[in-house]
Amino acid sequence: MERAYSGEGGMSYDVIVVGARVAGAATAMLLARRGLRVLAVDRASFPSDTISSHQVQVPGVARLHRWGLLDRVRASGAPPTRRMRVDAAGVLLEGDFPAYDGVDALYSPRRTLLDALLVDAARAAGAEVREHFRVEKLVWDGGRVTGIVGRERDGMARTETARLVVGADGKRSFVAQAVGAAHYREWPVRAFACYGYWAGVPVTGGALYDRPGLAAAAFPTNDDLTLVYLALPIAGFDAFRADIEGNYLRALDRCGDLGERVRSGTRVERLRTTPDQPNTFRRAHGPG
Ligand SMILES: Cc1cc2nc3c(=O)[nH]c(=O)nc-3n(C[C@H](O)[C@H](O)[C@H](O)COP(=O)(O)OP(=O)(O)OC[C@H]3O[C@@H](n4cnc5c(N)ncnc54)[C@H](O)[C@@H]3O)c2cc1C
Incomplete structure (x- = not known):
């Protein structure tokens, strides 16, 4: 069974972001802060860990500071180096x-903390973040991507549409594969x-x-x-x-x-x- 939602101009959202960890949640937060209607989805739920060390270099920390999030990183108990x-x-x-x-x-905040903190910040900015949502297909209109088809934890297939779909779904990105984003160095x-x-x-x-x-x-x-x-x-x-x-x-x-x-x-x-x-x-x- 599939449910489709339609918002203004036939599109449910301005932007859909696939993947809601450091790249996706930060993107969703920044776009939502600009007043866009944003949906971020992730098959994972938060807080959760991922395979990665987690040094945020000084320019990255400066961004967290600019976004008003550094105090929350400090409050998590992550010590400064x-x-x-x-x-x-x-x-x-x-x-x-x-x-x-x-x-x-x-x-070096643990990813369990940093990723969840960014997801919270995206939600606070007005983005909708759906966890346990696995994207399985992209929706195309002619040569243009206009949405996603994914599955919730209950197995329900859902289609969501947007003017722009961003793949922030990691190094084995489904979105990148689906749009044929070519590898140019390997x-x-x-x-x-x-x-x-x-x-x-x-x-x-x-x-x-x-x-x-x-x-x-x-x-x-x-x-x-x-x-x-x-x-x-x-x-x-x-x-x-x-x-x-x-x-x-x-x-x-x-x-x-x-x-x-x-x-x-x-x-x-x-x-x-x-x-x-x-x-x-x-x-x-x-x-x-
Ligand atoms: C061993 C190791 C050490 C590292 N150390 C550092 C370090 O110290 N500092 C540093 O800055 N970087 C480090 N990195 C790199 C860092 O881990 C990545 O750059 C970072 O995780 C990328 O973030 P991302 O949000 O783009 O993707 P990811 O963190 O990979 O998140 C992608 C998300 O997309 C979701 N997703 C994927 N497919 C789908 C789908 N079909 N539907 C829905 N959701 C989907 C996943 O569930 C995941 O939550 C390290 C990496 C490794 C492997």
Whole structure:
């Protein structure tokens, strides 16, 4: 069964945004603040996590500040990172971030918090955000996309129409595929990441380590936890996953005293690995 809704000018919305995490919720919020009638949909619900580390670099933090959302990020308990240490095999750089647009710190809010905060801000701006809504088809009128067909959690198919449909549905974007947004640069997967959250591993700022065939990072995040992140060449993934935690810790042992500090703490969530991250640039639009 399918229900269709029709608003002014035959279109239900000015803009439909598919995907309501950092890109989609922020887009929906900004458009709604401009007075447009916006629908954002996501098959996920919020708050929820996603596979990603979550350093928001200083210019990104400046945007949150400009949008009036930085206080909420701070209130979530995400600590500021003002100082960075870069240890690149023999070369040590340490310093504070220069201020940018009134902001002088990087933040690493958990995606459970940041994404939900942006969804709340989109709703507060007047956007409608529908969770548990999976887009399955685009609606076309001639060569132009005029809407979406999706399914709610109850299995009900729904069609919504808009003057513009934005695909903010991630790296394997359904919208991009459906409009044939061409990939213009593509490389095979070259690296994988492995990251986790640790209690009792205090850090005074952010740290990056660069070693032959290895990059690692440690940043403070919510709940007094430290995110400890590792990236290694994909060729070693099968051997790595035979003993994920052991190999993770041994790799951190190559990063000054990071391994030792992490071993003295407690891992509070499972380690996540990402062996399937595509390296792709694609056109940002389709026909119409
Ligand atoms: C290991 C790793 C570490 C990273 N570290 C950082 C970092 O430290 N800092 C940083 O800035 N970036 C980092 N990134 C990149 C960051 O994760 C992405 O740039 C960011 O998540 C993209 O946000 P997005 O909103 O475009 O898409 P996503 O976060 O992927 O969200 C897309 C949304 O679309 C929804 N969706 C997809 N298909 C449909 C559909 N058919 N119908 C309805 N909804 C749909 C999904 O449910 C999802 O919620 C990292 C990425 C990885 C993999």
